[in-house]
Amino acid sequence: MKSFRVKFIGGLLLLTILILTCGLYGVYKFAKLVAGIYPMFMNMQYPMMVLCQAMVLGLIIALVFGLLALKNYGEDKVFERKTLFNLQVVALSFIGIFLLSILAIIYTNFNLQGSITNLIFIGTGLVSMLVGQIFLLLCDMVKEGIDLKEENDLTI
Numbered sequence: 001m002k003s004f005r006v007k008f009i010g011g012l013l014l015l016t017i018l019i020l021t022c023g024l025y026g027v028y029k030f031a032k033l034v035a036g037i038y039p040m041f042m043n044m045q046y047p048m049m050v051l052c053q054a055m056v057l058g059l060i061i062a063l064v065f066g067l068l069a070l071k072n073y074g075e076d077k078v079f080e081r082k083t084l085f086n087l088q089v090v091a092l093s094f095i096g097i098f099l100l101s102i103l104a105i106i107y108t109n110f111n112l113q114g115s116i117t118n119l120i121f122i123g124t125g126l127v128s129m130l131v132g133q134i135f136l137l138l139c140d141m142v143k144e145g146i147d148l149k150e151e152n153d154l155t156i
Contacts, residue, residue, distance in 0.1 A: 006074035013067045027052050051104045055097050062093035079145040087139045094132030101125030
């Protein structure tokens with residue numbers, strides 16, 4: 001049952017990575033579309049596109065390292081340094097998304113008064129920080145497990 005679960009979640013993660021990779025191109029096309037419809041956004045097209053693509057890229061990085069951590073879980077190598085590293089990268093990727101959301105909010109506030117897109121970035125920032133903190137907690141638990149495993153291996 002564990003093997004099926006790991007393969008199923010891994011397949012979903014791979015599908016999500018593929019969709020987000022296509023989403024990078026979608027962000028580019030959407031930026032061009034909005035700049036064509038609203039010329040007042042022309043000066044914001046490239047900086048906002050770079051910020052949004054960096055957020056998507058951070059999510060892709062988090063998913064790739066999450067997939068590697070899932071692979072370690074499937075091989076019963078949960079309490080190893082490699083798994084801890086993968087989980088730390090996932091946590092830092094989500095914290096990076098949070099920081100990019102803050103930058104996007106600041107940039108849009110300087111260029112547009114009362115932008116409704118800030119609500120999207122506020123939600124993205126809050127969710128990414130929450131998920132990042134959950135993964136940091138998970139990292140601490142795995143680190144404690146590694147320490148206990150090393151202590152247990154030394155006593156035998």
